[in-house]
Amino acid sequence: MVRPLGFLVGLGFITALVLAIFTTPLSNEANVAHEFHKHPRHLKLASDGIVLPHWDKAQLQRGMQVYKEVCSACHSLNLVAFRNIADLGYTEGQIKTFAKGFQVPSINPDTGEPATRDGLPSDYFPSPYANETAARAANNNALPPDLSLITKAREGGKDYVYSLLTGYQNPPANLPAELKPGTGLHYNPYFANLNLAMAPPLAKGQVTFADGSPNDVKNMAADVTAFLVWTAEPKLIKRIQVGYAVFFFLLIFTVLTYLSYRNIWADKKH
Amino acid sequence: MSFPWAKPYEPTHPLMKWMDEKLPIPRLVYNATGPGYPVPRNLNYFWNFGVLAGAALMIQIITGIVLAMHYAANASVAFNSVEHIMRDVNAGWFIRYAHMNGASMFFIVVYLHIFRGLYYGSYKAPREMVWLLGVVIFLLMMATAFMGYVLPWGQMSFWGAQVITGFFSAIPIVGEPVREWLLGGFVPDNATLNRFFSLHYLLPFVILGVIILHIWALHIPGSSNPTGIEVKDEQDTVPFHPYYTAKDGFGVGVFLLIFVALTFFSPNTLGHADNYIPANSLSTPAHIVPEWYFLPFYAILKAFTFNFLWIDAKLWGVIAMFASIALLFFLPWLDSSPIKSSNYRPLYRIFFWILVADVLLLGFCGMQPAEQPYVILSQLGAIYYFAHFLVILPIVSRIERPLPMPNSITEAVLAKHATDTSSASATA
Numbered sequence: 001m002v003r004p005l006g007f008l009v010g011l012g013f014i015t016a017l018v019l020a021i022f023t024t025p026l027s028n029e030a031n032v033a034h035e036f037h038k039h040p041r042h043l044k045l046a047s048d049g050i051v052l053p054h055w056d057k058a059q060l061q062r063g064m065q066v067y068k069e070v071c072s073a074c075h076s077l078n079l080v081a082f083r084n085i086a087d088l089g090y091t092e093g094q095i096k097t098f099a100k101g102f103q104v105p106s107i108n109p110d111t112g113e114p115a116t117r118d119g120l121p122s123d124y125f126p127s128p129y130a131n132e133t134a135a136r137a138a139n140n141n142a143l144p145p146d147l148s149l150i151t152k153a154r155e156g157g158k159d160y161v162y163s164l165l166t167g168y169q170n171p172p173a174n175l176p177a178e179l180k181p182g183t184g185l186h187y188n189p190y191f192a193n194l195n196l197a198m199a200p201p202l203a204k205g206q207v208t209f210a211d212g213s214p215n216d217v218k219n220m221a222a223d224v225t226a227f228l229v230w231t232a233e234p235k236l237i238k239r240i241q242v243g244y245a246v247f248f249f250l251l252i253f254t255v256l257t258y259l260s261y262r263n264i265w266a267d268k269k270h
Numbered sequence: 271m272s273f274p275w276a277k278p279y280e281p282t283h284p285l286m287k288w289m290d291e292k293l294p295i296p297r298l299v300y301n302a303t304g305p306g307y308p309v310p311r312n313l314n315y316f317w318n319f320g321v322l323a324g325a326a327l328m329i330q331i332i333t334g335i336v337l338a339m340h341y342a343a344n345a346s347v348a349f350n351s352v353e354h355i356m357r358d359v360n361a362g363w364f365i366r367y368a369h370m371n372g373a374s375m376f377f378i379v380v381y382l383h384i385f386r387g388l389y390y391g392s393y394k395a396p397r398e399m400v401w402l403l404g405v406v407i408f409l410l411m412m413a414t415a416f417m418g419y420v421l422p423w424g425q426m427s428f429w430g431a432q433v434i435t436g437f438f439s440a441i442p443i444v445g446e447p448v449r450e451w452l453l454g455g456f457v458p459d460n461a462t463l464n465r466f467f468s469l470h471y472l473l474p475f476v477i478l479g480v481i482i483l484h485i486w487a488l489h490i491p492g493s494s495n496p497t498g499i500e501v502k503d504e505q506d507t508v509p510f511h512p513y514y515t516a517k518d519g520f521g522v523g524v525f526l527l528i529f530v531a532l533t534f535f536s537p538n539t540l541g542h543a544d545n546y547i548p549a550n551s552l553s554t555p556a557h558i559v560p561e562w563y564f565l566p567f568y569a570i571l572k573a574f575t576f577n578f579l580w581i582d583a584k585l586w587g588v589i590a591m592f593a594s595i596a597l598l599f600f601l602p603w604l605d606s607s608p609i610k611s612s613n614y615r616p617l618y619r620i621f622f623w624i625l626v627a628d629v630l631l632l633g634f635c636g637m638q639p640a641e642q643p644y645v646i647l648s649q650l651g652a653i654y655y656f657a658h659f660l661v662i663l664p665i666v667s668r669i670e671r672p673l674p675m676p677n678s679i680t681e682a683v684l685a686k687h688a689t690d691t692s693s694a695s696a697t698a
Contacts, residue, residue, distance in 0.1 A: 002603040003664045009593070010660025016586050017653045020576035021646055028641045050535045079353050145547075149353070152538065153546035192556065232546075235356070235363040242364070243534025250530055254523030261516040268508060269687050270311045 032176055038167070038189040040159035045226050050240055055230060057089040062209050063227025064088060066220050069207050071147060074139065074198075076127035079148035080231050083121040087234055095121045102126055140184040142197030151225065152232040158225050163190040165221035168200040273492065275504040277305045302489060308507035309514055310495035312683050316390075317493070317514075318521030319383035324481065325522055326376035329529075331474050333369040334418075341421065343467035345460040348423035349548040367537040368529075373415050374540045375529045377563035380408065389622055391498055391610030396491040398602040403484040405598045407477055412564070412595075414473040417466040419561055420458070424545030429558045431458040431466075437571075440585040457551055497682045498610025499675065506679040557639055565636030566629050567591050569648040570655065572640060590652065597659050604659060607667035609675070617670040621662055628654045 046056035064085065067077065082099040090098065099119035104126045108115040119126070127146075129135035136143055151158045167190040171180055181187045185195040202217045209215055213223075229236070279300040281287045290297055300306045340359050342351040355362035384404070387393055393401035416434060420427045435452050439445040454461030492501055501507055508514070532539070540562055544555045560568050574587035581589075597604075612619040628651050635648035676682040 002600050003606070006597070006600060006604055006660040007664065009597075010656045013586075013590055013593070013656040014653050014661075016574055016576060016578040016590075017649050017656075019578055020574055020583070021649045023576050024642075024645055024649070026642055026646065079350070079357065084357075149546045153543055155543050157543070233356070233363075239363060239367075239534055239537075243530065246530050246534065247527065250523065250526050254520065254527055257516070257520040257523045261520045264512050264516040268311060268513070269683050270313075270508075 033179060033194055036172065036175060036179065036189055036194055037192070038163070040156040040163040040190055041166075043159050043162040043222055043225060045158065045222075045229060047226070047229055047236060050243075053237055053240055055087065055237055056226065058211060058213075059223050059226045060088045060230050061090075062207075062211070062213055062220075063223040063225070063230075065209065066202075066207050066224040067147070067227055070201055070220075071224065072125070072128060074128055074135075074144040075147045076129075076144075077125035077148050077231060078127060078146050079124070081122060081124045082119060084234060087230065092121075099123060140197055144198070147228055147231065149232045151228045158229050160190065161228060162221050162225040164188060164196075165202060165225070166218055167191075273308045273501065273504075273507065275507075276301070276308050277509060279304075279306055302485065303515070304511045305509040307489065307492075307510040308501070308504070309493050309510050310501055310506055310679050311508045311513075312495050312497065312679050313493065313514070313517075314496050315521065316382070316386040316496075318518055319379045319386060321518040322379040322521055322525045323376065323383055325525065326372060326379055327474065327477060327481070329372045330369065330376060331478075333365050333372060334471070334474065336365050337369055338471060341467075343421065343464050345423060345463050345549070348421065348463060352422045364533070367533045370541065371529065371533045371537055373418065373561075374563065375525070375532070376411065377415070379525065380411065381563070384408065385626065388625070389612045389619075390494060390496060391605070391607075391612070392494045393602045394605065394608075394610050395602065397488070397494060399487040400484060401602060402599060403480055403487055405595070407480050407484060408598075409595065410473055410477045410480065414470060414477065415561065415563065417470040417473070419545075420463065420466045421470060422545060423463060423549045425547040425549055425553075425555050426542045426545040426558070428458055428549035428551065429555055430560055431462060433558055434560070435462075437588045437591075440582075440588045442585070458549075494610060495679060496611055496613065497676060497679055498614065499677075499679055499682070502678045503680075559637050562633070562637070565634075566632035567594060567636075569632040569636035570594050570652045572636070573645070573648040573652040575645065575649075590656075594652075594655060597656075601659065605663050605667045607670060607672075609670075609672045614673045614675050615670060616673060618663070618666050621658060621666060624654065625658050628658070 046059070047053045067075075082095055082102075085095060085098065086092070099121050102119035102123070102125070103116040104119045104123045106115050106117040107113070127135075129138065132143060145153075151161055154160045156163070167188045168186060169189070171187040175187075179194055181195040185197060186199055187194060188196055202220050204216050207215055207220055213219065233239075279290070279297045281290050281296065286296060289295070337355065340351065340355045340362060342348060352366065355366050357363075359365070387401065387404070416430070420431045431453075435449050435458070438449040438452060441448065450456060453459075454465060492507075495501075542559065559565075568591075571587040571591040574583050574590055576586075577583050578586060607615065607618070609615050612622055632648060632651040632655065635644045635651060638644035676685060
């Protein structure tokens with residue numbers, strides 16, 4: 001009974017699928033934007049890979065400076081607290097001073113009115129806008145995303161972020177009119193639909209580094225990307241270090257279990 | 271207990287004797303996974319995966335309980351509470367990544383366990399009930415994994431919930447009310463997140479209960495084996511402990527090595543970047559894709575693009591997707607061949623490997639956008655999937671002529687060793 005019924009059900013599905021094959025066009029709708037879209041370029045960082053990765057603290061500090069002086073004008077970093085930047089090599093005193101440089105939302109203790117106060121190490125990087133509406137109003141209705149997780153939240157990760165920051169260019173001459181950047185948009189072949197609302201954020205020499213590191217667009221982009229890799233996963237290096245310890249411990253465990261397995265079965269043919 | 275020569279439990283220590291009279295749990299364990307359970311002596315490494323699935327479930331339950339201590343199931347804070355676990359909770363990043371990748375490892379071993387069953391005919395009499403309970407476990411796992419994926423409340427969580435609960439709206443008339451009832455609203459929101467959290471915490475323990483039934487049902491006829499020949503006498507078996515506890519111990523070691531490598535060195539490879547963006551009901555991701563372990567079924571869903579008879583394409587897809595799993599319940603009766611192991615089924619063996627390739631193809635197509643050639647490939651893949659179980663298998667099991675089989679497990683083992691030694695001496 002099961003077999004004839006199953007056979008009929010099977011025929012039903014197969015017929016529906018065969019008809020689907022013959023009614024689905026074999027050619028795709030042309031997607032012109034695809035031709036102009038580029039894959040991200042690789043950015044090599046000290047924190048890459050699993051062979052002895054480490055944080056390049058000098059670079060992370062430069063990256064944070066780029067974030068503070070450039071990106072933070074529009075983008076929040078709301079998962080990172082000032083206390084976290086101890087990872088970047090700052091001392092407690094430096095963190096206190098750094099936090100004090102930010103005004104964070106507060107309540108006036110005398111009147112109960114909304115107010116601001118100096119930042120503390122336990123505060124998080126404040127958002128540049130009071131709310132989403134304010135952010136959109138200031139940005140031609142585009143919403144600048146929070147950057148805390150940006151290198152994990154985009155396909156291509158850090159390579160994508162780096163490529164986007166360095167990828168602004170004039171639209172190619174053969175770009176169809178409908179793909180040309182409209183008012184307030186900027187052409188960038190690394191962005192999914194080629195035109196984005198963010199103006200080129202970095203310009204040569206925009207940030208001056210205390211250590212005299214080169215400050216052309218590529219270097220600043222690499223530095224801030226390295227910083228954003230850290231903000232996205234501050235435990236990345238620790239994770240890999242612990243991983244090695246756990247892996248080798250388990251490797252020894254596995255070798256021992258294998259030997260005991262061989263030993264126990266030694267007299268049994270199987 | 272299954273076999274008359276099974277070693278009886280004879281406690282010697284007075285405390286164990288006392289315990290055995292009052293609550294014979296040690297006896298139960300002894301007879302289930304100890305020396306009291308005789309197992310065929312010829313099991314290969316594919317018989318490790320049941321124990322590995324059990325280990326994976328325990329890892330999920332333990333890491334999950336710890337995560338639930340720090341997670342907040344509220345749509346306004348769920349995303350940030352996961353990041354709080356990743357950043358501020360001691361070793362929270364480890365617990366969370368272990369839980370996330372533990373789900374993938376669980377599905378990997380369960381899929382291998384299922385395909386082991388398909389190859390060696392483990393679903394056949396006298397083990398039909400073991401198989402049926404296994405399919406129930408698989409369905410519960412899928413429900414649990416789906417709801418768990420919603421909890422971080424990222425973009426893929428939200429839109430995955432939207433798409434998957436949307437299946438129900440394909441049902442005529444009652445579909446839309448049923449969907450709203452399941453979600454507790456018109457779109458996934460706080461009510462959805464809360465109930466999914468509640469059920470995600472509940473279902474693993476239901477799975478645990480069904481696993482106990484699965485093992486109970488297994489212990490009545492005893493384990494199957496690569497020859498598919500039933501155990502005839504004591505020579506054919508070894509006691510589970512120490513023989514298979516030792517072998518499973520090694521299996522668990524290898525499993526943990528792979529699990530640890532994934533968790534520590536590449537924890538986001540099997541996930542989606544979009545799930546690190548907080549859920550936003552106003553912005554649809556470019557490609558909504560489920561987790562990898564649902565991809566073959568997702569490809570079957572998307573393969574139906576034609577309104578056939580009075581049923582529209584979407585409903586066909588939904589019915590076919592559920593049917594692709596539900597048909598596994600009928601497998602013991604679709605395959606009428608008395609031969610269990612594909613080692614002796616030359617024709618079925620070919621179709622088995624085509625099925626493996628087909629499921630991999632469907633999985634690949636499932637993650638592609640709805641473009642050619644992926645649409646036609648998933649249509650062809652879905653045709654083979656249904657044809658395999660509902661058309662080919664019943665016919666093959668009728669016309670196939672099996673290869674000559676050994677008389678007993680012991681004979682098969684000794685024959686294998688005889689050829690091994692003769693070929694070894696020939697090369698020497």
